[in-house]
Amino acid sequence: MRITFFILLCLVFNLRAFSHLNIKGKIISNQTNQALVGATITYGTSGKGTVTDQFGNFQLEVDADSVGLLIQYVGFESQIISVTSPENELIIKMKSGVVMLKEVAATSNTAGRLNQLAKIDVQLKPVNSSQEILRYVPGLFIAQHAGGGKAEQIFLRGFDIDHGTDIAINVDGRPVNMVSHAHGQGYADLHFVIPELIESIDFDKGPYYADQGNFNTAGYVDFRTKNKLDKSLVKIEGGQFNTIRSLVAMDVLEKKGEDKNQNAYVAGDFMLTDGPFESPQNFYRYNLFGKFNQMINSQKMLTLQASSFRSEWDHSGQIPLRAVEQGLITRFGAIDDTEGGNTGRTDISARLDEKIGENSYLENMLYFTKYDFELYSNFTFFLEDPVNGDQIRQKEERNIFGYQSIYTNEARLGSRQLASRAGVGFRHDKITGNELSHSLNRQTTLNRLALGDVTESNVYAFVDESTTIGKLTINAGLRLDYFKFNYIDQLLATFARQTEDEMVLSPKLNFNYQLNREVNIFLKSGVGFHSNDTRVVVVQGGESTLPKAYGFDFGSKFKPLPNLYMDVALWYLFLEQEFVYVGDAGIVEPGGKTERKGVDVSARYQILPWLYMDVDFNWTDPKSIDEAEGENYIPLAPVYSAVGGFTFKHASGINGGFRFRYLGDRPANEDYSETAVGYTVADANINYTQQKWEIGLMVDNIFDADWREAQFDTESRLYNEAQPVSEVHFTPGMPFFLRAKFSLFF
Structure with a gap:
C-alpha cells in the first residue's frame, strides 16, 4: 500500500x-x-x-x-x-x-541579432538628412566630398570603406551597394531614402551571420521603411546657403477605412542648396516613394513598393593644403570648379510573407533596380595634362534583377528551443558603358582610359540553426556564394569576353549566454570574404577572387543600473587580401594581408524621464601584415572615435538634442608621414511638437569649427608649379549651418 x-x-x-x-x-x-x-x-x-x-x-x-x-x-x-x-x-x-530604459532588458536572440541599441536610437535620435541615417551605427563615420550628391565615404572598424567596399547596406531587403561600379566597388548611395520614412534599423558588425553575404566584412546595415504612416505630413525646411527642402507624405487609404487589412502611402521629397562653397553647388534632389500593404488573409501579407530618385550637382572638389596656406584660395574655394555630376535610381519590388505552418514562415521578395551615374572629378589638377588639366569622367548605366526566398521554422525538442532559417537567392547586374575618360570642362572627351560592359551574377544559399538549452543559445550557419564575372573591353580592336567564376563557403558559429535580464554575454565567430570588382577578378585571372575574412567578437550587453544600458565588445578581423579597383585611375592595387582589432563601447542612460544621454567610443588598431614596421599603417583607417550627446523629449512638446562626434588623428599614408587631422563637431536641434503641427531649428557645427571632412594624401601639380607635390588634400567640413522647419500633421 x-x-x-x-x-x-x-x-x-x-x-x-x-x-x-x-x-x-x-x-x-x-x-x-x-x-x-x-x-x-x-x-x-x-x-x-x-x-x-x-x-x-x-x-x-x-x-x-x-x-x-x-x-x-x-x-x-x-x-x-x-x-x-x-x-x-x-x-x-x-x-x-516614452522610452523607459529601466524597462529595456539586456537580451538577445540567435546569438545577438536583437539589436536593442538600434531600437533605442531610432526612437530618440532625430535624423535630418538621408546622409545621416548611417550614423545610427555606433562607430560609423561618414564624409561627403563631392557637392552633396556623391555617396558618402564610410569609416568603420579600422576600415576606410571608401563608398561601401566592406559594409553591406540594404533598404527593405534590397541591396544598395553597386558591384563593379564606375567609381569603385560597393558604391552605396543612400540619397534615395527619405529619412522620415524609416521605421527600424537592423545592423551588426563583423562577418557572423549566414544571411549576410557580399560586402559584409566590417558589418551590415538594413533599413526598413514604415508599412503605414502614423500621420500624414507636410514639411518645409529652409536655411543658409540657399537651402530649401519640402516633404509631403500622405496615407492614401486612410479616409476609406473599409479594409483595415490594407494600407498605402506615397511620399515626395525635394531639396535645393548651394552649399557653403564660393562656387555654388547648384544641388537639387527629388525622391518619390510609394508603398502598399495587403493582408490577403491572416496567413499572408503582400507588400508592393516603388521609388524614384534623381540628383544633380556641381562641386569644388578636394583642394591641396598648400593652396590654402599660400592664400591662393580660401577653405571654400576651388582649383577646378567644373566638377560635378548627376545620378538616378528607380526601384520596384514585391514581397510576400506567408505563414505556411504552425511555426513556419516563408518570405519571397522580387526586385528590380534601374540606375545611372555620371561624375566629373579632378584630383591631381595639372599633373598628367599640364595644358587641359586632369579632369576625369566616370559614367555607367545598369539594371539589377534580384530574388530571395527565406524559410523560417521554430520548434521545441524537450527542453530545447530550436530555430531554423534557410534561404536561396540571386542578384544579377548588367552594366553598360562603364567608363573612365579624360575630359575637359565636363563637355569634351579628350581620351577614353577605360570603357566596357560588365555582367556580374551572384547566386547564394544559406542555412542557419539556433539551439537554446537553458540560458545558452548556440547559433551555427553556413553560406554558399557563387559568382560569375564577365567583362567586355570596348577599347579592344576585336571582341573579347573575359570570364571568371568562383565559389566560396562561409561558416559561422556564435554563442549567447543569458545570465539574467540584466546580463547577456556573447561570443561571435565567422568567416566571410572581401568583395572584389569584376575588373579586378579578370585582370588577376581569377587569383584571390574572394579572399577570406576571419573575425570574432567577445562581449556583453548589460545593465549595471536600471536606467543604464551598455554594450561592450572586444573584436578581431583578419583579411587574406584587399584588392582594390581604383576607379579614378583604372588600375588594380593589391592591399595585401591586413588585421584589425579593437574595442567598442556603447552606453545609453536615462537621466530623467524626459532626458537621455548616449555615448559610443571606439578604438581600433589596423595594420598591414605584409609591410615592415613603421610602413604598415592603413591610410585613413580610424583609430580613436567617439559620438554622443543628450536628447530630451518633454511632455510639454519641447524636444531636441545636442550631439557631438570626434574622430582622432589618423595616418594619411602607409608610413604616417602625413596626418589626416582629426576633428570634433557638435550639432544641436530644438523643436516644439503638438498634435497637429511642429516647428523647429537645426544647427550643424554649432561652434563653427574649422574641420576637414574628407582627407587624402595625393600627388598633384597646380598650373603654376614646375614640380608635383604630395600632401594632404581635403574637403572642408560644413561651417555653422542654421535651418528652420515647419510641419503639419493630418
Missing part, C-alpha cells in the same frame, strides 16, 4: 514538473493596428523568452501551470500579462509612450 502511494505521489509530482503552457499570441500597435516586429516577450528573472516575427506573432512554451509575461517594445508602454491555460491566441495591443 505504501509502495503504491509512493508511486502515485511520484507520478503526480512528475506530471506537475513536466506540465507546460503552449502560449501563442500577436502583438500590435493600438494606434495603427500594425504588427510590432521584434517585440520581446520574457518571463521570470532569467530573461528567457522570444520575439515577434514579421506578422507580430510569437509562440512560447513554458514549463509551468501559469506564468507572467513581460511584453516590451521600445517606444511603447510595457505590459505584464498573467497567462494560465490559454485556449485561444492572445491579441496584445500596446500603447505608444
Whole structure:
C-alpha cells in the first residue's frame, strides 16, 4: 500500500514538473493596428523568452501551470500579462509612450541579432538628412566630398570603406551597394531614402551571420521603411546657403477605412542648396516613394513598393593644403570648379510573407533596380595634362534583377528551443558603358582610359540553426556564394569576353549566454570574404577572387543600473587580401594581408524621464601584415572615435538634442608621414511638437569649427608649379549651418 502511494505521489509530482503552457499570441500597435516586429516577450528573472516575427506573432512554451509575461517594445508602454491555460491566441495591443530604459532588458536572440541599441536610437535620435541615417551605427563615420550628391565615404572598424567596399547596406531587403561600379566597388548611395520614412534599423558588425553575404566584412546595415504612416505630413525646411527642402507624405487609404487589412502611402521629397562653397553647388534632389500593404488573409501579407530618385550637382572638389596656406584660395574655394555630376535610381519590388505552418514562415521578395551615374572629378589638377588639366569622367548605366526566398521554422525538442532559417537567392547586374575618360570642362572627351560592359551574377544559399538549452543559445550557419564575372573591353580592336567564376563557403558559429535580464554575454565567430570588382577578378585571372575574412567578437550587453544600458565588445578581423579597383585611375592595387582589432563601447542612460544621454567610443588598431614596421599603417583607417550627446523629449512638446562626434588623428599614408587631422563637431536641434503641427531649428557645427571632412594624401601639380607635390588634400567640413522647419500633421 505504501509502495503504491509512493508511486502515485511520484507520478503526480512528475506530471506537475513536466506540465507546460503552449502560449501563442500577436502583438500590435493600438494606434495603427500594425504588427510590432521584434517585440520581446520574457518571463521570470532569467530573461528567457522570444520575439515577434514579421506578422507580430510569437509562440512560447513554458514549463509551468501559469506564468507572467513581460511584453516590451521600445517606444511603447510595457505590459505584464498573467497567462494560465490559454485556449485561444492572445491579441496584445500596446500603447505608444516614452522610452523607459529601466524597462529595456539586456537580451538577445540567435546569438545577438536583437539589436536593442538600434531600437533605442531610432526612437530618440532625430535624423535630418538621408546622409545621416548611417550614423545610427555606433562607430560609423561618414564624409561627403563631392557637392552633396556623391555617396558618402564610410569609416568603420579600422576600415576606410571608401563608398561601401566592406559594409553591406540594404533598404527593405534590397541591396544598395553597386558591384563593379564606375567609381569603385560597393558604391552605396543612400540619397534615395527619405529619412522620415524609416521605421527600424537592423545592423551588426563583423562577418557572423549566414544571411549576410557580399560586402559584409566590417558589418551590415538594413533599413526598413514604415508599412503605414502614423500621420500624414507636410514639411518645409529652409536655411543658409540657399537651402530649401519640402516633404509631403500622405496615407492614401486612410479616409476609406473599409479594409483595415490594407494600407498605402506615397511620399515626395525635394531639396535645393548651394552649399557653403564660393562656387555654388547648384544641388537639387527629388525622391518619390510609394508603398502598399495587403493582408490577403491572416496567413499572408503582400507588400508592393516603388521609388524614384534623381540628383544633380556641381562641386569644388578636394583642394591641396598648400593652396590654402599660400592664400591662393580660401577653405571654400576651388582649383577646378567644373566638377560635378548627376545620378538616378528607380526601384520596384514585391514581397510576400506567408505563414505556411504552425511555426513556419516563408518570405519571397522580387526586385528590380534601374540606375545611372555620371561624375566629373579632378584630383591631381595639372599633373598628367599640364595644358587641359586632369579632369576625369566616370559614367555607367545598369539594371539589377534580384530574388530571395527565406524559410523560417521554430520548434521545441524537450527542453530545447530550436530555430531554423534557410534561404536561396540571386542578384544579377548588367552594366553598360562603364567608363573612365579624360575630359575637359565636363563637355569634351579628350581620351577614353577605360570603357566596357560588365555582367556580374551572384547566386547564394544559406542555412542557419539556433539551439537554446537553458540560458545558452548556440547559433551555427553556413553560406554558399557563387559568382560569375564577365567583362567586355570596348577599347579592344576585336571582341573579347573575359570570364571568371568562383565559389566560396562561409561558416559561422556564435554563442549567447543569458545570465539574467540584466546580463547577456556573447561570443561571435565567422568567416566571410572581401568583395572584389569584376575588373579586378579578370585582370588577376581569377587569383584571390574572394579572399577570406576571419573575425570574432567577445562581449556583453548589460545593465549595471536600471536606467543604464551598455554594450561592450572586444573584436578581431583578419583579411587574406584587399584588392582594390581604383576607379579614378583604372588600375588594380593589391592591399595585401591586413588585421584589425579593437574595442567598442556603447552606453545609453536615462537621466530623467524626459532626458537621455548616449555615448559610443571606439578604438581600433589596423595594420598591414605584409609591410615592415613603421610602413604598415592603413591610410585613413580610424583609430580613436567617439559620438554622443543628450536628447530630451518633454511632455510639454519641447524636444531636441545636442550631439557631438570626434574622430582622432589618423595616418594619411602607409608610413604616417602625413596626418589626416582629426576633428570634433557638435550639432544641436530644438523643436516644439503638438498634435497637429511642429516647428523647429537645426544647427550643424554649432561652434563653427574649422574641420576637414574628407582627407587624402595625393600627388598633384597646380598650373603654376614646375614640380608635383604630395600632401594632404581635403574637403572642408560644413561651417555653422542654421535651418528652420515647419510641419503639419493630418
